[in-house]
Amino acid sequence: MNTEYDVRLGLDVGRTSHHGCGLVPAGERVFDHELSQDDYGRVLVIVDQPNTIGALPVAVARDCGAVIAYLPGLAMRKAADLYPGQAKTDARDAFIIADTARTMPHTLRFVDRESDVLANLKVLAGTDEDPALAKGPVSPVERCLR
Known part of the structure; x- marks a missing residue:
């Protein structure tokens, strides 16, 4: 296993809360936060991919019983234009995704294991349903979506 990581992020996923702890090589905590599910009620997980x-968070959210939605790229770009600032950061994108889901729920496409939306996205993303025809080994993340 590669030992040249700048941060190791441990995630403890639980039924009532999750906790993440990020450590740099010297052992300093650079991230240490909990998010309780019980305090906020039902959760809608929205991804942009x-x-x-995005397959891993979709698989985990599905396994936890959460409802999952997808914000298409064009809708995301249009929504991003409505917010001040031009910097493209993960934190800004995550906020825009969540706020767009809150204020413009009609832009979302709900993702279900059997949905036509997910099937069409797999085709667009180049996911081959037949591993024998795939261009390489099937990743564990791809297997979660099957």
Whole structure:
């Protein structure tokens, strides 16, 4: 295993709360936060990429029983234009995704294991349903979506 990481992030996923702890090589905590599910009620998980890099949070959210939605790229870009600032950061994007879901829920596409939306996104993302025809080994994340 590669030992040249700048941060190791441990995630403890639980039924009532989750906790993340990030450590730099010297052992300093650079991230240490809990998010309790019970304090906030039902959670809608919104991703901007339900396949590829977003497949893992979709699989985890699905396993936890959360409802999952997808904010299409064009809707995301249009929504981002409504907010001040031009910097593209993960924190800004996450806020825009959540706020767009809050204020413009009609822009979301709900993702269900059997949904046509997810099937079409798999095709667009190039996910091949037949591992024998795939261009390489099937990742564990891709397997979660099948």
